[in-house]
Amino acid sequence: MSVPSDRKYTETHEWFMVEGDVVTMGITQYAADELTDITYVDLPDVGASVAAGEPVGEVESVKATSDVYSAVTGEVVETNNELADHPEILNEDAFDRGWLLRIRADSLKPLNKLMDAREYEAHIAL
């Protein structure tokens, strides 16, 4: 499994990619694989505020329901509508087509504390 090097990772298996002041986030392929078949994705509305360290949504699989945590504070500017009808996209392509949210972040600083691809690979190899 390859972990893209263009983004940052949390210990709770979210990824964050910066484009200007907008941060795109999702869950990692490792997380999607561990959850097995994902059956439902609960995302906030566009315009909702999210806070760093707080849950922003939920991913449900046959096995478990997991909260998804934001690493930044800001406003949701876009959500991946396709996931409502096709949650399986997360299993197929968690790093690209399976993105969850785009957040206009108040500050990008919190991302500095996150892991890069190499560190995340070491984290999941434990």
Add this chain to the structure above:
Amino acid sequence: MDPVFLGNVDASFMSQIPKTQQQDYPVLFEMGAPGLTAVALPESGVRAADRRRHVPAELLAEQLPALPEVGELDLVRHYKRLSHKCFSVDENFYPLGSCTMKYNPRINERVAAMPEFTEVHPYQEDADVQGLLEMLYWLRCDLAEIAGLAEVTLQPAAGAHGEMTGLMIINAYHRSRGENRRQVLAPESAHGTNPASCTICGCTQISVKGKPNGRVDLDDLRAKVNRDTAALMLTNPNTVGIFDEQVADIARILHAQGTQFYMDGANMNAILGITQPGRFGVDVMHYNTHKTFSTPHGGGGPGAGPVAVAEHLRPFLPVPQVARRCDGSFTWDYDRPHSIGKVRSFYGQIGVLVRAYTYIRALGPDGLRDVAEKAVLNANYLAARVKHRYELPFPPPYAHEFIAMPKFGDSGIGDLEVSKRLLDHRIHPPTMSFPIHHCLMIEPTETESLAALDQFVAAMLEIADEAEKDPEMVKTAPHTTSVKRVDEVTASRKPNVRWKPAVR
């Protein structure tokens, strides 16, 4: 039939099974004929014309609801047939870890059915129900003795309700000392109800790390306990089936900061009569009577979650408390000014408490200790018999349950597959993937015979052999149940939970 009630059954697999083995019966709506009925209702005393006058038009239906129309015998047969599909501990081995699916002795039912317990009303005078009150009083005392704590409330209606009550008592205690502590610690492997209870009580839950041997990491605990910590919620024996013998040290660390020690009593079955939580420093604990004292389990209730507290927490117990007067008569005591109040209407789940009391009295002190010893012996026996084929992530000895990891290379066989295959052996699967991923949590309980335990061992070893020699057999199991492997993914992505009539 349309098998919608069963979830989405894999149609291709179902079609491979001879019709006679499918044992699928029509749903009630597909049976009977127009006009058949199992009950004879009297004519309505309200004339149709009056009905229109007294009931707002928008509440009157245009037509009768499409209720099933079947005769009484058909109805009886229908439910009898469905009952044969039930899987229960009365019929089969049920080693569901962390939930103590123990056998419920028949004497419990006999006592609970006594009219002195069933034909009473909570508004009756104390003088009319002295026997019932006496029973509750002695149960209160017995549970306090088993816990090694000062006093017990019988009011909470479930284990999680007991957790909430316990935390409310702890919060009231801290407030009485002018403190407002908002943090509650719990190990990573805590039952999901622990953080839920914290949140309901307005506290924040903080996880404490575990060590590789399944014990609490004391250094992490020390780092996280401070003057804002209201309590630690610990299950002991813990959720990985191990009695944490550091428990007295844990209590000392907590008490040094004024933090209360809450014990989740889910696993009391392993220590009944052997030790008492009050002796190792616990301040509050709850019991799950369905786990420890053989009251009915499952179906969402009714349950009971009595809470035991240490001396300094007595004033905060819920009211009313069953009490004995100086003349030996029994009554409800409401005179407790520091009480947190009521946590349930009336007095608790009396019908369940009667069964718990019966169990305790039928066994007596020595019998209860024997329960714990046999539960522990049985679990350790099973672990010793399967350990050469299933990895045991935590080192023995265990309490009344243990965790085994099905690991069979890249065969694709894990906890789910082994569980499904156990169904073909008429064994209920153990708990899966709790408290760690991909594990089986096995709890045999005390009442199983050596022969029943050996049958389980034989099934587990046979499945391990199959995993290597005939993995498809395991991966497509179960093969002998009325419902085969269901397509869980489609069932949850496109839920179809309601019967719909076939298009006519």
